[in-house]
Amino acid sequence: MNTKREAKRLLSMAILAGKIMLENGAETYRVEDTISRICNSRSFITYTEPFVTPTIILLAVGFEDDILTYVQRTKNKTIDLNKIAMVNEFSRNFVSSEMSIDEGFERLREIDRTRPYSNYANILFGGLAGGFFSLLFGGTSNDFICAFIISMFVVKINSFLSKINIIYFVNNFITAAIGTYLAIIFTKLGLGSNMDKIIIGLIMPLVPGVAITNAARDSMLGDFIAGMSRGLEAAIIALSVAFGVGFILIAFHGGM
Amino acid sequence: MSYIIQFIYAFLSTLGYSVFFKVPRDSVIKSSLSGAIGWLIYIFSVDLLPSSIARTFLAAITVGFLGEFMAKRFKKPATIFTIPGIIPLVPGAGMYYTMLAIIDRDFNSAADIGTEALFIALAIAIGIIVSSSFSRALINLKPKKHNITI
Numbered sequence: 001m002n003t004k005r006e007a008k009r010l011l012s013m014a015i016l017a018g019k020i021m022l023e024n025g026a027e028t029y030r031v032e033d034t035i036s037r038i039c040n041s042r043s044f045i046t047y048t049e050p051f052v053t054p055t056i057i058l059l060a061v062g063f064e065d066d067i068l069t070y071v072q073r074t075k076n077k078t079i080d081l082n083k084i085a086m087v088n089e090f091s092r093n094f095v096s097s098e099m100s101i102d103e104g105f106e107r108l109r110e111i112d113r114t115r116p117y118s119n120y121a122n123i124l125f126g127g128l129a130g131g132f133f134s135l136l137f138g139g140t141s142n143d144f145i146c147a148f149i150i151s152m153f154v155v156k157i158n159s160f161l162s163k164i165n166i167i168y169f170v171n172n173f174i175t176a177a178i179g180t181y182l183a184i185i186f187t188k189l190g191l192g193s194n195m196d197k198i199i200i201g202l203i204m205p206l207v208p209g210v211a212i213t214n215a216a217r218d219s220m221l222g223d224f225i226a227g228m229s230r231g232l233e234a235a236i237i238a239l240s241v242a243f244g245v246g247f248i249l250i251a252f253h254g255g256m
Numbered sequence: 257m258s259y260i261i262q263f264i265y266a267f268l269s270t271l272g273y274s275v276f277f278k279v280p281r282d283s284v285i286k287s288s289l290s291g292a293i294g295w296l297i298y299i300f301s302v303d304l305l306p307s308s309i310a311r312t313f314l315a316a317i318t319v320g321f322l323g324e325f326m327a328k329r330f331k332k333p334a335t336i337f338t339i340p341g342i343i344p345l346v347p348g349a350g351m352y353y354t355m356l357a358i359i360d361r362d363f364n365s366a367a368d369i370g371t372e373a374l375f376i377a378l379a380i381a382i383g384i385i386v387s388s389s390f391s392r393a394l395i396n397l398k399p400k401k402h403n404i405t406i
Contacts, residue, residue: 030333080278081336088333116278129272136265136295137349155276200349205276209346210339216381242355249359
């Protein structure tokens, strides 16, 4: 019954669960935790050792007198907390029930397909986020309107560029540059009064706040490789945004 | 009065980010509330702590504990409450002014503001870690239940 094939299927299901979590912004320790829980829940697995970095998942499990190993490369980083919560719930269900591995695969694929909010909601709320941010930092109501409109643009451009597979550095650079250019135009037309407050609002969706926090957290928990690569990711994203904003400011607003 | 307005602004901008980060629908209001409360702590403690780094740390600890509490209460991972919750504290403005100073070749103030922004970012991370490890320790102190929570 508990054949080697079954052990292999369980292994690749655990990897799929980990991959979904990792690609949607989960911390590495949470991914490792989920993978070991899923594997250890079945009695024919004698030993589990996951190793997760932000770009790769390694998993070794023991089955009878054999060790099975699997390597999974991960790509396209977005933040989708809904999927993390769903995989978390799935792993809890899987561990506490006798769910078959086929059903587990089916559910995980379903989780990977879910989209809790429509594109329009995403754009609208991205705009709200930027707009209220400029208010929070002391912008006026005119600045709010400008930041709202430009942030919606920024979110739209960002998701479009990542859909056509522009690498994230260029993507952030172009998005920040277009946003800043629009902010300059809006202020020159007299629609917005504080250009800096508008720009701060609209770069907030691009700023790597989550990456910095996760990097520091991984390093402080002892996952140094994950911490290093997340930290580098954060630094490069910050640089790309700064280049985009700075380039436009120098070119169209004086300076240097 | 201004506190109420700031609370509302922080709530609504965290709400925007919660949808942007695709927080599950039933948790959007909760995570926005944790962001707004964190920001309120940050502006309330102005008189108590003059350093914005220390205030960020205090606010991040609050957000972290709130997130862990809600995670336990609603059986969701703490991340979905803490990631939107820390957003108002993230030093986006500090980054912007650092870059502005570099463009103006004013490297003294660039180092000044940049260091502050960096330490604010670290203070957020440390605050979250401190609160999550403390609450995990508190959970472990209690007698073990049979079901496992992540």
